[in-house]
Amino acid sequence: MPVEERLIIDFVGGAVGYRLRQREGRGQALPKAIGLGKGAPPFIVDATAGMGRDAFLLASLGAHVTLIERNTAVHVALADAMERARKTSPEFSEIIGRMTLLCGDSRELLVGLAPEVVLVDPMHPPRGKSALVKKEMRVLREYVGDDPDQRELIETALNAARQRVVLKWPLRAKPLGGLRKPSHQIIGKTTRYDVFMIS
Numbered sequence: 001m002p003v004e005e006r007l008i009i010d011f012v013g014g015a016v017g018y019r020l021r022q023r024e025g026r027g028q029a030l031p032k033a034i035g036l037g038k039g040a041p042p043f044i045v046d047a048t049a050g051m052g053r054d055a056f057l058l059a060s061l062g063a064h065v066t067l068i069e070r071n072t073a074v075h076v077a078l079a080d081a082m083e084r085a086r087k088t089s090p091e092f093s094e095i096i097g098r099m100t101l102l103c104g105d106s107r108e109l110l111v112g113l114a115p116e117v118v119l120v121d122p123m124h125p126p127r128g129k130s131a132l133v134k135k136e137m138r139v140l141r142e143y144v145g146d147d148p149d150q151r152e153l154i155e156t157a158l159n160a161a162r163q164r165v166v167l168k169w170p171l172r173a174k175p176l177g178g179l180r181k182p183s184h185q186i187i188g189k190t191t192r193y194d195v196f197m198i199s
């Protein structure tokens with residue numbers, strides 16, 4: 001399918017910059033699910049980097065995050081956004097300095113990285129009311145499709161992570177089939193985080 005709109009990623013303006021300025025801290029659903037407490041943050045791999053928003057939030061809270069994106073065009077847009085943000089201010093430069101971006105398939109790269117925590121946020125099932133889907137997610141889907149191999153990715157993450165795997169999924173969507181029950185869940189406004197602890 002031809003891509004009709006350019007994917008634009010921006011860490012400084014828009015929703016991501018706004019969220020940074022709100023300084024909501026580690027009490028937010030994602031950092032809680034990741035296990036960002038008062039101590040030293042774990043080594044996190046974001047196995048589905050996408051537009052980098054989750055990784056940026058975690059890095060803004062002091063964590064070192066390795067981001068993996070397999071779609072070349074998305075990877076290029078992300079690298080470009082990181083470079084622009086880096087030049088914006090010392091604060092942004094410090095945050096971006098905690099983000100390492102890799103291009104490739106996480107199913108191949110995860111094992112060699114030996115992460116403590118893996119975040120998996122695959123493309124979610126398409127929503128019926130397409131007008132409600134944010135434009136940027138529609139554009140991203142045009143680039144990457146549906147991620148049909150997401151179960152395989154989660155299984156790989158469960159084998160590679162040393163502490164936990166966090167699966168981000170829409171609150172009201174049907175759960176991904178064939179997975180073991182999560183250890184616990186963190187429920188956000190529209191999203192839930194299934195946390196699989198590694199024993």
Ligand SMILES: C[S@@+](CC[C@H](N)C(=O)[O-])C[C@H]1O[C@@H](n2cnc3c(N)ncnc32)[C@H](O)[C@@H]1O
Binds near residue numbers: 048050052105124
């Ligand atoms: C829903 S988006 C992630 C959004 C991201 N959490 C954010 O905050 O912007 C999913 C992304 O993961 C990527 N992806 C899916 N499976 C992958 C895999 N096995 N390896 C690397 N990237 C993958 C897709 O190409 C897509 O860009």
